Amino acid sequence: MPESVDAWQLIAGGDATLFAIVRLSLAVSLSAVAIAVLVGLPLGALLALTRFPGRSAMIVVLNGFMGLPPVVVGLTVYLLLSRSGPLGEFGLLFTPAAMVIAQALLVLPIIAALARQTIEDLWSEYRDELTAMGVSPAGRVATLLWDSRFSLVTALLAGFGRAAAEVGTVMIVGGNIEGFTRTMTTTIALETSKGNLPLAMGLGIILIGIIIAINAAAWGLRLWSERRAG
Amino acid sequence: MMRATPSDLPLALDGVCLRIGSTTVLDRLDLTITPGAPTLVVGPNGSGKTTLLRLCMQLVRPTEGRMSWGGRADAGQGRRAILFQKPVMLRRSAAANVCYALAQIGYPRHLRAACTHELLDRVGLADLAARPARHLSGGEQQRVALARALARQPEILLLDEPTASLDPAATLHVEEIIRTAAQSGTKIVMASHDLGQVRRLAGDVVFMVRGRVCEQATAVDFFDRPSTPEAAAFIRGDLVL
Ligand SMILES: Nc1ncnc2c1ncn2[C@@H]1O[C@H](COP(=O)(O)OP(=O)(O)OP(=O)(O)O)[C@@H](O)[C@H]1O
Ligand SMILES: [Mg+2]
Numbered sequence: 001m002p003e004s005v006d007a008w009q010l011i012a013g014g015d016a017t018l019f020a021i022v023r024l025s026l027a028v029s030l031s032a033v034a035i036a037v038l039v040g041l042p043l044g045a046l047l048a049l050t051r052f053p054g055r056s057a058m059i060v061v062l063n064g065f066m067g068l069p070p071v072v073v074g075l076t077v078y079l080l081l082s083r084s085g086p087l088g089e090f091g092l093l094f095t096p097a098a099m100v101i102a103q104a105l106l107v108l109p110i111i112a113a114l115a116r117q118t119i120e121d122l123w124s125e126y127r128d129e130l131t132a133m134g135v136s137p138a139g140r141v142a143t144l145l146w147d148s149r150f151s152l153v154t155a156l157l158a159g160f161g162r163a164a165a166e167v168g169t170v171m172i173v174g175g176n177i178e179g180f181t182r183t184m185t186t187t188i189a190l191e192t193s194k195g196n197l198p199l200a201m202g203l204g205i206i207l208i209g210i211i212i213a214i215n216a217a218a219w220g221l222r223l224w225s226e227r228r229a230g
Numbered sequence: 231m232m233r234a235t236p237s238d239l240p241l242a243l244d245g246v247c248l249r250i251g252s253t254t255v256l257d258r259l260d261l262t263i264t265p266g267a268p269t270l271v272v273g274p275n276g277s278g279k280t281t282l283l284r285l286c287m288q289l290v291r292p293t294e295g296r297m298s299w300g301g302r303a304d305a306g307q308g309r310r311a312i313l314f315q316k317p318v319m320l321r322r323s324a325a326a327n328v329c330y331a332l333a334q335i336g337y338p339r340h341l342r343a344a345c346t347h348e349l350l351d352r353v354g355l356a357d358l359a360a361r362p363a364r365h366l367s368g369g370e371q372q373r374v375a376l377a378r379a380l381a382r383q384p385e386i387l388l389l390d391e392p393t394a395s396l397d398p399a400a401t402l403h404v405e406e407i408i409r410t411a412a413q414s415g416t417k418i419v420m421a422s423h424d425l426g427q428v429r430r431l432a433g434d435v436v437f438m439v440r441g442r443v444c445e446q447a448t449a450v451d452f453f454d455r456p457s458t459p460e461a462a463a464f465i466r467g468d469l470v471l
Binding site: 125126128129131132133134135139143147148227228229 | 287289307310311312314317318320321322330331334335362364378382
């Protein structure tokens with residue numbers, strides 16, 4: 001296939017358009033994951049360690065939201081940010097910021113739900129010992145987060161993988177504007193439909209490389225942590 | 231250093247019952263634990279020894295009756311420590327496990343490493359300090375847990391079958407640690423199945439059967455003049471049901 005040869009040439013030649021797109025994609029997805037972690041870890045810890053009415057329902061909903069369809073999240077954020085929407089005055093629609101918001105919402109349930117499960121499992125194991133040692137509530141949270149850090153990083157990588165690979169939200173709220181909100185996945189969708197296969201394939205190769213690198217990192221981290229911390 | 235907290239002794243149970251669902255785990259316990267030689271809690275499996283220790287640690291609360299620690303109805307975060315029957319190691323090195331317990335009692339940071347080493351040395355594990363605690367053997371984990379309990383400098387040390395998974399040499403070693411702690415003023419309350427061990431360590435004995443205190447006596451009286459047929463049978467090694 002001549003397209004694949006061209007694709008490799010684009011990558012090897014450091015094609016400026018291609019790498020600008022990669023940079024934007026990574027920036028958007030990393031920012032989204034950072035926000036999701038900041039909200040999702042405390043939320044997960046709270047759900048794991050407290051008991052309140054409606055908690056079970058919240059956990060079920062959260063677990064269900066791990067599989068939210070990106071287009072639905074995109075549509076929701078679109079409605080919120082569109083000119084007539086409640087947040088329309090900020091003029092965020094069709095900007096990278098809108099894409100970050102939408103992906104953060106997409107990834108938040110994954111990180112919160114996995115963190116909740118991890119922290120709750122560890123807490124049921126540690127409860128008696130920590131209580132007997134008189135550990136304060138803040139100390140408990142810190143201990144549980146620290147001792148489950150490797151599992152939590154795995155959750156974070158899962159969230160990043162989901163964000164980097166999805167096309168639905170960024171297409172709807174970003175608008176796929178060239179040089180501004182065009183990401184790897186939206187470019188692949190567009191260029192394929194236009195017949196520009198080398199660029200689409202080049203981006204596809206990079207995207208798969210990133211996803212594999214992330215999973216390799218998660219795998220290596222797990223092996224290493226099992227040897228280190230037990 | 232932590233001697234500012236009020237004493238938890240005597241530890242008194244007054245008509246204490248613990249019902250979980252429809253089962254009565256502990257039934258009308260009247261018991262006073264006073265300073266002095268170790269109190270050994272003995273009895274067959276399921277008689278309520280572990281549950282009694284958990285009550286003393288205030289990890290569970292009685293469903294009926296009253297408990298008091300040094301006259302107070304709430305123990306607070308006092309000078310108690312417990313070695314669980316199945317201790318759980320934190321996902322850290324053996325040394326970090328002990329150091330963690332030191333941090334919890336506010337032990338000065340710059341002295342923790344030295345104290346950790348001293349404690350691990352005391353339980354005979356100095357050369358395993360850097361190992362991940364969860365990779366240690368059952369008996370080694372039990373000794374790390376003992377070091378962690380000793381780190382709290384407890385006034386009351388609750389031990390739940392601390393030598394159950396130890397080899398004979400380690401058992402004698404741990405008994406020596408317990409005896410030393412008792413001599414330096416720590417009140418030992420310890421569950422055990424091993425009658426030889428009870429004879430070696432006990433000042434007094436609490437004999438439990440099916441959630442009730444069947445007999446409480448000094449060790450000498452318990453072994454020489456058991457006052458209940460159940461205790462006599464238990465000492466002879468007969469089955470107590
Ligand atoms: N959370 C609980 N729910 C229901 N039953 C319980 C619970 N905890 C303890 N029990 C029951 O209470 C009884 C006493 O248990 P406990 O663990 O105190 O016994 P033990 O004397 O320590 O036994 P062992 O010698 O085997 O360690 C057992 O029959 C046990 O099944
Ligand atoms: Mg027990």
